[in-house]
Amino acid sequence: MSSYDVIVIGAGPGGYVCAIRCAQLGMKVACVEGRETLGGTCLNVGCIPSKAMLHATHMLHEAEHNFATMGLKGKAPSVDWKQMLSYKDDTIAQNTGGIEFLFKKNKVDWLKGWGTIPEAGKVKVGDEVHEAKHIVIASGSEAASLPGVEVDEKTVVTSTGALELGKIPKKLVVIGAGVIGLELGSVYARLGAEVEVVEFLDAITPGMDKEIARQFQKMLTKQGLKFTLGAAVQGVEVKNNKATVTYKLRKDDSEHTMTADTVLVATGRKPYTKGLGLEELGVEMSERGQIKTDGKYATNVAGIYAVGDTIAGPMLAHKAEDEGMAVAEGIAGQHPHVNYGVIPGVIYTHPEVANVGETEETLREQGRKYKVGKFPFMGNARAKANFAGDGFVKILVDATTDRILGAHIIGPMAGDLIHEICVAMEFGAAAEDLARTCHAHPTYSEAVREAALACGDGAIHA
The missing domain is CATH 3.50.50.60 (FAD/NAD(P)-binding domain)
Incomplete structure (x- = not known):
């Protein structure tokens, strides 16, 4: 022993x-x-x-x-x-x-x-x-599943099976509009599959800042993903290597079906x-x-x-x-x-989506007064040169102290850019601290500085 x-x-x-x-x-x-x-x-x-x-x-x-x-x-x-x-x-x-x-x-x-x-x-x-x-x-x-949905990792798959499919499906149905579903849905959409996402809630990416979520859905729709929101999946039937997904729309309880070569169950873990x-x-x-x-x-x-x-x-x-x-x-x-208040989250689609700290919704629930500083990547020279001008940086600060409370980025390299704000939050920094820090030009990170400037007297390039 x-x-x-x-x-x-x-x-x-x-x-x-x-x-x-x-x-x-x-x-x-x-x-x-x-x-x-x-x-x-x-x-x-x-x-x-x-x-x-x-x-x-x-x-x-x-x-x-x-x-x-x-x-x-x-x-x-x-x-x-x-x-x-x-x-x-x-x-x-x-x-x-x-x-x-x-x-x-x-x-x-x-x-x-x-x-x-x-x-x-x-x-x-x-x-x-x-x-x-x-x-x-x-x-x-x-991976968590749903009642009435049996995973075989061939036709009905979790993320594990989705990463080793024998061939690219012509039609992929994704159950769940969270991080895993949207990332893998993006992969197969780029490979030519028709991708439809079915989500129980009325918005994608639960818990995300709502403004970011709305913009994110628009971008993904432009990339070819389709969304059926407010839909409760009742079951999935597999016959002859084809899957039929049955769901009910919550708004009127009407029942509908859709067929697919592959169904990805991405309802959490x-x-x-x-x-x-x-x-x-x-x-x-x-x-x-x-x-x-x-x-x-x-x-x-x-x-x-x-x-x-x-x-x-x-x-x-x-x-x-x-x-x-x-x-x-x-x-x-x-x-x-x-520090659980400074744990970032990232979705690695294109553009990437990253967040840390409070959202506008959580701050309103707390009754806390705050200011918003935003800057679009279309105002960032590097982003425009790299066909990455979609999206923006959004910083939330305390209305009185200017202390950074949260940040949300949708755009190029968002998963890397968010960490500058994480470090600032870890040290209790104000938006002005971030705004007065010299940022190399031309870099995507200048968009973060501009958003911090927008919390004060205003961004320069907006």
């Missing part, structure tokens, strides 16, 4: 980061993972492969629509689907292999197999039982904790199946912690990473802190 200071269950972003941080802080660490490769859902069947597909299809879009304008003449590229999937798989292999290298570098033991916790202080993997002073659960999440033995241990769970933890990520059972998608909060890889670092540092006797 081997003994460790910490055993982490799950090698996704929360788990592998926690394991490496524990090792850096001088602890003897093991990480349990049953997949053939490390990195969890994110690196294997989520964030990383989907970004590879988004990048490849964006290059196709550029070649088809913008190359000739720039004087790049020639035959438009054709799609070699098998090669595109191979590129995606190579991207996965490079990243998962990188985590394995980091484990070896930091002397983290990889316990290969699926873990269970027979009692506090012990983790069983296969036939072997290992002892640990501390156990961190970072087992992640799995749920914590994956089965098989860990938590019920037998008496670990407290929420009604949503999340593990209950305190401010230090400890469960009600001494020595057992949980992070990432298994606990409350947004199911984001970077949120899990922050929590993995925090619990490691807490075990080491430090006093870490995760």
